[in-house]
Amino acid sequence: MVQRFRVAPGSVTAVPVFGGDRFDIVDQYGRQPAELTVLAADPRAVADAPPDTAATVLRSLIPGSDENGYAAQRILSLLAGHRVDQQEAVATRLFGHHSPAGSRATFTVDADAVVLVAAPASPMHPHSDDPNPPSEVRVAVYRADPGRPATPELPPPLAEPLLDRRIDAETAASYEVREGQFIQIIDVAGRQCSDFLAFDARGLADGREYGLDATTTRTIGGAAYPRPGLFGKFFDARARPLVEVVRDTVGRHDTFALACTAKYYADLGYLGHVNCTDNFNGALARFGVDRRQGWPALNLFYNTAFDAAHQLISDEPWSRAGDYVLFRASADLVCASSACPDDIDPANGWVPTDIHVRVYDSSRRFSVAVGHRLTPDSEPVLTKSTAFARRTGALTTDFTEYNGYWLPNSYANHGPHDEYWACRERVAVMDLSALRKFEVLGPDAEALLQATLTRDIRRLSRGQVVYSAMCSESGGVVDDCTVLRLGDNNFRFIGGDPHGGVWLRTQAERLGLHQVWIKDSTDQMHNLAIQGPASRAVLDGLIWTPPGQPALRDLGWFRFLTGRLDGPDGAPLLVSRTGYTGELGYEVWVHPGDAETLWDRLWDAGRPHGLTPLGLEALEMVRIEAGLVAGGHEFDDQTDPFEAGIGFTVPLKTKTDDFVGRAALVERKAHPQRTLVGLRLDSNETTAQGDCVHLGRTQVGVVTSATRSPLLGASIALCRIAVQHSEPGTRVEIGKLDGHLKRIPATVTTIPFYDPDKTRPRS
Incomplete structure (x- = not known):
């Protein structure tokens, strides 16, 4: 039996181990140090793990009332239970600045213990001479006795539970929750x-049933x-909201x-x-x-x-062991939860198991979030x-979940059209x-x-x-991206799909390229796009550049500079003359601490120029007008770059080196089937992604993106269409309802x- 644990950068994970077990600590992506601290009655419980350094992450833990503070308190309680002074905690140092991706340290367990595995994290600045963003560490425990631990590991509590209750398979239970309290329902197995x-609950007290509808x-x-x-x-x-x-x-x-x-089962x-x-x-x-x-x-x-x-x-459900849903009660409630007994179809994977319920106090604060799995x-x-959430959150409550982050959809007192015109x-x-x-x-x-890459x-x-x-x-297009060259051996890959790093690592392994590290720096660099005719004027007085770097006003299109904010002692930053709007524009990259x-x-600098915040709704308008493509719309892994409208990124004649997909792209370019075009609708009605495009009864294309263009005063769309019908001026019909x-x-x-000549971003 193997159990796996993740150690996030800057955090500590506690793992119970037992005599006879073996565990591996893995530097998943390379160049990431780890610290191992063993808590046990027997100082030799884990072989070959003599402490040789200060446990820096353990010593820096600060307890608190939020979720991270509670996790820190749990670790500190373990230290206290083993009579270890936090500021005297020591560890075995593993891996280092040059450890290859997948580096592994293996330990055998001679007596029961708790091992604390930490991943030290130091900030990375946008133009560090030797960038090394912190990354996660993995722990794999190989159990000598599969019965220990006897029950599946539950995720650690998010806070001190008021109720911590197991609902056995094929049963149900009721419980009371007060307004503002949190209910966590966990799929155990x-x-x-x-x-x-x-x-x-107040309705029930008055003899009225007001339940979820x-x-x-x-x-x-x-x-x-x-x-x-x-x-x-x-x-x-x-x-009325209940949860x-x-x-x-x-x-x-x-x-x-x-x-x-009962009828469902009886009928079968x-x-x-x-x-x-009946259980309810x-x-x-x-x-x-x-x-x-x-x-x-x-x-x-x-x-x-x-x-x-x-x-x-x-x-079968999508849920895995430990998955959960967290609710907040909007009123005093009487609740009931079941562990469904269905064992005659895939509803429970054919084998009913337990559910676990925890209730937390209303004073706790938990981030609003959905879960994403990068790989299965x-x-x-x-x-x-x-890192800009406190500033954007003061301007709007309209946030949407976008690729694992909360981003503003539109801003109060502005709205998409005002934001659009500000950009234009x-x-x-x-x-x-x-x-x-x-x-x-x-x-x-x-x-x-x-x-x-195709370039x-x-x-x-x-x-x-x-x-x-x-x-x-x-x-097929896995992703589109921009690439910055910071040095002979230093590149920054910027894409939209979080799976991009996995793809690059997989290809490096396939190609036998062992002297390359692919480190996720997303959480080390957050960025703002400043777009529009006045963007240069706004930034020119803010960005200081050292000798050897171009001044902001002299920065060319698709070039970047490294500099400081407001002078040589200001926050380090990187500025690229890039954007996603079709306007003159820049992107500014900083460490989250400087955001x-x-x-x-x-x-302050933008106020005289009418600077306005811009959300995703307005961004969609400007990017479609500019003919800029988006993943999941104009391209996916079933669509090649020529079909997606970005064939210019595939220089087959001048790039003679082989690259992934080259042979297929040579064939596809020679025998094109579809291409990306624009559609201008005759009426003010709107279309949407996925609408079919017809000539008579025959479908010849599909709408990939659409918007109402404020500047053109017309409804427009991007469309992937058969090459035989792609000539400008061709009349088509967009099918609605059933097409x-x-x-x-x-x-x-x-x-x-x-x-169309991109004179504005080039200006």
Whole structure:
């Protein structure tokens, strides 16, 4: 039996081990030190782990009332229980500045112990001479006795629980929760459904049942079930909120079907089968709740959907061991949770298991987040706020989850159209910290990028930025990206897909390039885009550059500089003359610790120029007008760069070196099937991504992105269309409803719609 644990940068993970076990500590991405501290009655409990350094991470832990502070308190309690003074804690130092990715240290366990594994983290500045962003460490424990620990490991409590209750398989339980308290429902072993009921406790006291109402909730929120964010509340039939979804590490649930009933099993021939409805009836009887033949519930982790024939289908849940949903009670509640007994179909992976419920005090504070898994076997990573969140959060509550970060959708007292015009006519600032940054370092760095990107990276000079595609062997676009060359062996890869780093590491291993490190620096550099005709004027007085670097006003298109904010002693930063709007613009990159300082100084300098914040809605308008492509819209791994409208990133004639997908792209370019064009609609009606494009009855294309252009006063769209019908001026129809019941006439046009010669960003 193998158990795996993740140690995030700057954190400590406690792992219980027992005599006979073996464990590995792995430097997942290389160049990341680790610290091992053993807590045990027997000082020789773990062989070959003599302490040789101060336990720097342990010594820096600070307890507190938030989630991180509570985690620190748990570790400090372990130290105290073993009579270890925090400031005297010592550790075994592992790995170092030159350790290869995947470096491994193996230890055998001779007696029961708790091992504390820490990953020290130091900040990385945007133009460090030797960038080495901190990265995670993994621990794999090989159990000598699979029965220890006897039960699956639950995730650590988020805070001190008020209620910590196991709901055994095939049962249900009721419990009371006060307004403002938090309810965490955990799938203990994975792939186990848990129906959730909640009633207004004051209503029950008056003899009235006001419970969760899925139809009301779907109508108000416009989604199949609430998710963390602006539309995260679950309502009763009075349209009053009962609970709010704070966190969800799964993102796949059901509000359409009833909790399982006796009739369901009987109709399938399983007479007398235990069921959630009867379990709920028994659990809620003490509160005077009337019995029902079937309970409408929020069916957590139940994987349902409606297919193209409008049939309700179900399959195994997406949840893994330890996945959870965290609610906040909007009123005093009577709740009930089940561990569903369904063992006759895939609803519980065929084997019903336990559910665990924890309740936390209302004084606690937890971040709002959804969970993302980078790879199928990785742990969920929760949505983060950017370093500018306190400043943007003071201007809007309309945030949306974007690639693992919360970004503003639009701003109060502005709105998308005002933000749009500010970008086109004056200057706008947007938070683009969700872009994924990877440092590609080492003697094999250039070779790796040359072999994986479509652009000729060997031609890239220091201080230059290039836009490129990254393709699969079949020619599909894995991601688009910009690459900065900071030195002979130092590159910065900036893309939209968090999987980009995994892809690069996989290719490095395949190609046998061992002297390259791919380190995620996303959390070490957050960035603002300052875009619009006045962007140069706003930044010119803020950015100091040393000798040998161009002044801001002299910086060329697709070039970058390294400098300081307000003078040689200011915050270090990197400025690139790039953007995603079709306007003159810049991106400014700083360490998160300097983000608020940058924001404040930018607003001071931008106020005379009418600086306005810009959210994702307005960004969508400007990028479509400018004909700029987006992942999941114009391209995916089934679409090649020529079809996606970025064929200029594939210089097959001048780049003679082989790269991933080259052979397929040679073939695809010689025999094109589809291409990207613009559509200008005849009417003011709008289209949307996925709408079919027709000539008569035949579908010839699909809309990839669409907007109403304020500048053009027309509805426009980007469309992937058969090359035979891509000539500008071709008349087509956009299919709405079922594609035939309604058609919107449109004309094929060239793209970009706006500033086709790119005179504005070049200016």
